[in-house]
Amino acid sequence: MRKTILLTLILSATFVSAQTTWNGSTSTDWFVGANWSTGSVPTSTNNVIIPSAPVNQPKR
Numbered sequence: 001m002r003k004t005i006l007l008t009l010i011l012s013a014t015f016v017s018a019q020t021t022w023n024g025s026t027s028t029d030w031f032v033g034a035n036w037s038t039g040s041v042p043t044s045t046n047n048v049i050i051p052s053a054p055v056n057q058p059k060r
Contacts, residue, residue, distance in 0.1 A: 018042075021049040024056030 021037040033040040035058070042048050050058060 018045065019047045019049065022051065022054055022058050024054040024058065026056075028056045028059045030058050 018038070020040075020042045022035060023037055024035050026032055026034045029035065031041050035056070036042060
C-alpha cells in the first residue's frame with residue numbers, strides 16, 4: 001500500500017505543469033517576459049491565466 005501511494009505521488013509530481021499569470025505590466029506583447037508573473041514567457045507546458053481585465057490585454 002505504501003509503495004502504491006509513493007508511486008502515485010511521484011507520478012503526479014512529474015505531470016504537474018507550471019502556472020504563470022499575465023500581468024501586462026510593460027506592454028501587450030505576449031513574448032515579453034516582464035508581462036508574466038514568472039518573469040519569463042510561458043511554454044506549451046505551462047498553464048496560463050489571463051485575468052479578465054489586465055492593464056494591457058495580451059496580443060499574440
